[in-house]
Amino acid sequence: MDRQDEESQADRYLSYWQRAEADLANLRRRNEQERAELARFANVTLIGKVLPVLDDFERALAAIPEEVGSSGWVEGVRIIEKKLKGILESEGVTPIEALGREFDPHAHQAVMQDDGDGDSDVVVEEYQKGYKLHDRVIRPTMVKVGRGNPASDKKRKEK
Amino acid sequence: MVAVMEGGEPVVIPNSEGGRLTPSVVAISKTGERLVGQVAKRQAVTNPENTIFSIKRFMGRKFSDPIVEKDTKLVPYKLSAAPNGDLRVHMGDRAYSPAEISAMILQKLKADAEAYLGDKVVDAVITVPAYFNDSQRQATKDAGTIAGLNVLRIINEPTAASLAYGMDKNKDETIAVYDLGGGTFDISILQLGEGVFEVKSTNGDTHLGGDDFDQRVIDWLADEFKRENGIDLRQDRMALQRLKEAAEKAKVELSSTMSTEINLPFITADATGPKHLTITLTRSKLEQLTGELIERTIGPVRQALSDAGVTAEQVDEVILVGGQTRMPAVQEAVKKPFVKEPHKGVNPDEVVAIGAAIQAGVLKGEVRDVLLLDVTPLSLGIETLGGVFTKLIERNTTIPTSKSQIFSTAADSQPSVEIHVLQGERPMASENKTLGRFILDGIPPAPRGLPQVEVTFDIDANGILNVSAKDKATGKEQRITIQASSGLSKEEIDKMVREAEVHAADDQRKKEEAEARNMGDTAAYQAEKTLRDLDGKYPAELKSEIEGKIAAVRSALQGTDAEGIRGATDELNQSMQKLGQHVYSQPGGETPPEGEQPGGPQGGKGPDEGSVEGEFREV
Numbered sequence: 183m184d185r186q187d188e189e190s191q192a193d194r195y196l197s198y199w200q201r202a203e204a205d206l207a208n209l210r211r212r213n214e215q216e217r218a219e220l221a222r223f224a225n226v227t228l229i230g231k232v233l234p235v236l237d238d239f240e241r242a243l244a245a246i247p248e249e250v251g252s253s254g255w256v257e258g259v260r261i262i263e264k265k266l267k268g269i270l271e272s273e274g275v276t277p278i279e280a281l282g283r284e285f286d287p288h289a290h291q292a293v294m295q296d297d298g299d300g301d302s303d304v305v306v307e308e309y310q311k312g313y314k315l316h317d318r319v320i321r322p323t324m325v326k327v328g329r330g331n332p333a334s335d336k337k338r339k340e341k
Numbered sequence: 342m343v344a345v346m347e348g349g350e351p352v353v354i355p356n357s358e359g360g361r362l363t364p365s366v367v368a369i370s371k372t373g374e375r376l377v378g379q380v381a382k383r384q385a386v387t388n389p390e391n392t393i394f395s396i397k398r399f400m401g402r403k404f405s406d407p408i409v410e411k412d413t414k415l416v417p418y419k420l421s422a423a424p425n426g427d428l429r430v431h432m433g434d435r436a437y438s439p440a441e442i443s444a445m446i447l448q449k450l451k452a453d454a455e456a457y458l459g460d461k462v463v464d465a466v467i468t469v470p471a472y473f474n475d476s477q478r479q480a481t482k483d484a485g486t487i488a489g490l491n492v493l494r495i496i497n498e499p500t501a502a503s504l505a506y507g508m509d510k511n512k513d514e515t516i517a518v519y520d521l522g523g524g525t526f527d528i529s530i531l532q533l534g535e536g537v538f539e540v541k542s543t544n545g546d547t548h549l550g551g552d553d554f555d556q557r558v559i560d561w562l563a564d565e566f567k568r569e570n571g572i573d574l575r576q577d578r579m580a581l582q583r584l585k586e587a588a589e590k591a592k593v594e595l596s597s598t599m600s601t602e603i604n605l606p607f608i609t610a611d612a613t614g615p616k617h618l619t620i621t622l623t624r625s626k627l628e629q630l631t632g633e634l635i636e637r638t639i640g641p642v643r644q645a646l647s648d649a650g651v652t653a654e655q656v657d658e659v660i661l662v663g664g665q666t667r668m669p670a671v672q673e674a675v676k677k678p679f680v681k682e683p684h685k686g687v688n689p690d691e692v693v694a695i696g697a698a699i700q701a702g703v704l705k706g707e708v709r710d711v712l713l714l715d716v717t718p719l720s721l722g723i724e725t726l727g728g729v730f731t732k733l734i735e736r737n738t739t740i741p742t743s744k745s746q747i748f749s750t751a752a753d754s755q756p757s758v759e760i761h762v763l764q765g766e767r768p769m770a771s772e773n774k775t776l777g778r779f780i781l782d783g784i785p786p787a788p789r790g791l792p793q794v795e796v797t798f799d800i801d802a803n804g805i806l807n808v809s810a811k812d813k814a815t816g817k818e819q820r821i822t823i824q825a826s827s828g829l830s831k832e833e834i835d836k837m838v839r840e841a842e843v844h845a846a847d848d849q850r851k852k853e854e855a856e857a858r859n860m861g862d863t864a865a866y867q868a869e870k871t872l873r874d875l876d877g878k879y880p881a882e883l884k885s886e887i888e889g890k891i892a893a894v895r896s897a898l899q900g901t902d903a904e905g906i907r908g909a910t911d912e913l914n915q916s917m918q919k920l921g922q923h924v925y926s927q928p929g930g931e932t933p934p935e936g937e938q939p940g941g942p943q944g945g946k947g948p949d950e951g952s953v954e955g956e957f958r959e960v
Binding site: 205206241242244245285287290291293294295303310322327 | 380384457459578607614615
């Protein structure tokens with residue numbers, strides 16, 4: 183190999199080395215970030231699996247038959263629900279407030295539009311509660327959004 | 342989906358919401374905000390005319406194209422013709438070319454990738470279906486350019502999948518790529534010749550995918566429920582949503598289990614009260630429900646083979662792409678005509694992106710395979726106090742690499758240390774292979790544990806091991822060079838690893854005994870020293886109590902009962918703590934470090950641990 187070949191090979195080696203160093207530096211940095219992220223969101227999958235159970239509890243308590251309404255047994259189930267909510271809360275899970283608010287696709291999922299004259303772009307009904315874990319939406323609220331009509335829109339704007 | 346080559350490996354990059362897949366949906370909200378991806382999808386129902394999806398169907402087409410005429414009825418957004426006949430899509434108050442819409446999606450992917458990588462993204466490889474014509478490919482390239490990307494190449498999806506499996510390294514052969522995704526089915530027959538992939542034929546069904554499989558399950562659930570309760574859940578929006586999620590979940594589970602339970606309490610209610618759906622779905626029932634869908638893929642496969650002029654048996658490799666191919670029944674159905682196991686090791690949802698990343702890497706000259714790196718097949722280390730093998734370099738560490746650790750002497754005034762270099766996986770040095778020995782002398786007299794000898798293991802890219810020992814006080818150093826070949830052969834390595842597993846329990850016991858011994862010995866030594874140093878500062882009864890405990894430890898050390906040694910050591914440590922409390926008579930005072938050290942942490946690499954047969958210990 184002559185001098186020029188050697189120099190260009192050396193250059194190539196240098197650039198591979200630089201690339202490798204850069205890759206390593208980037209990998210380290212990202213590793214740190216991911217590790218922190220993972221720690222915060224370590225339980226997100228499990229929480230996601232538990233949310234439907236919370237939903238079912240709420241459904242159950244929303245459908246209490248009249249004749250057992252004030253029974254101790256119902257009270258007990260209520261306490262269980264509260265306990266589950268407490269655990270989720272302590273993990274950083276918060277429910278998303280959607281009803282009556284302006285529809286926000288970052289936090290809500292529109293499954294239907296209102297046929298009536300609900301205010302346009304306002305959430306008129308919640309079908310399924312949405313939740314955040316820390317600051318991240320882990321399940322959007324399933325909502326019905328008002329279609330609005332000119333009359334009520336105008337009235338709302340005038341307020 | 343976006344993937345990049347990092348350190349020679351393809352890596353899928355998550356988007357800003359943390360997902361690996363970004364839905365191809367773009368929208369202009371009522372407030373004029375542009376939304377891309379999952380966010381756009383969520384507001385589709387409230388804003389159908391301004392939410393664009395499935396733009397892929399319209400790429401590179403003219404308004405007069407019959408497909409456009411057909412699909413225009415299926416989409417709620419408006420399509421029109423530009424003056425030159427090109428297709429225009431209406432969103433908000435503007436008309437866009439399909440390429441511009443695609444560019445918006447690419448822009449989001451680009452921005453998310455840049456955020457994740459912490460670096461600008463300029464060059465990209467974009468994949469397209471194998472059946473895309475020139476004008477469709479050009480439109481895709483334009484989309485990339487509009488998004489600010491330098492499109493290195495447009496490659497076919499089945500080709501990308503082949504690259505992901507490293508097929509470009511094979512000899513000339515015929516490859517079939519079976520792609521069953523969420524909404525479409527594509528079969529491609531490729532011919533690989535001298536590293537170049539040629540598409541011989543394509544076929545498929547643009548309205549057949551995983552979603553249809555879900556629908557079969559949803560229908561079955563609704564029908565079963567109706568049969569039992571007389572209520573049609575399909576009429577209830579929320580119930581339908583729950584059915585959909587449950588169906589998808591069940592389908593996925595049945596790829597790895599034989600049956601799964603679907604539980605949807607309070608799914609609905611009627612005059613008699615709340616109703617629940619609980620039912621078991623077996624794999625065989627699922628296969629029954631969806632068998633016809635799988636059958637529908639066989640026709641196109643046969644057609645594609647015929648068009649390519651090959652028989653199924655002549656196909657050399659079969660690749661599976663798309664989440665739905667995880668289903669065992671699908672894999673069976675693919676195996677039958679081709680008479681061979683399809684390749685499915687790479688995540689079928691990601692294989693195309695991964696292949697594109699590999700292609701991008703090749704185009705950018707990331708010729709990583711010029712620099713093949715080896716790993717050391719077995720752990721390397723030295724012998725320390727008690728005949729224990731102390732690892733410095735773990736097996737399967739990529740080389741070249743270098744690792745240092747500080748060790749010390751085992752006896753007072755020890756003048757030299759012997760470095761016994763070993764290779765293997767057993768915890769006791771005698772069970773491993775000796776690679777070499779050497780001695781470092783000239784260590785100035787000092788109490789044991791004080792001198793600092795830095796031992797460094799350095800392996801270069803050729804596998805040559807250099808071991809050095811340096812006395813940090815005097816700077817004196819000795820080293821030894823061990824050739825790469827002087828270790829164990831492959832068979833011996835495998836045998837070694839197996840034996841380590843078989844003898845694990847036994848070895849562990851031996852190691853613990855050695856450690857207990859070390860700790861006991863150190864505890865006794867330290868205790869004696871402390872008694873001498875602090876003589877007069879504590880009551881005489883305590884002195885005799887401690888001396889008794891020291892004697893107990895020393896006598897336990899004569900035997901081989903690890904438990905006994907540990908017990909005696911604990912006793913001694915407790916007495917030493919009392920001494921400490923005496924000497925530091927502040928309330929809650931800390932025990933002096935010297936008294937505590939020997940009793941230190943259990944097992945593992947606690948301080949003050951081993952020393953070599955040549956009296957050499959780890960600090």
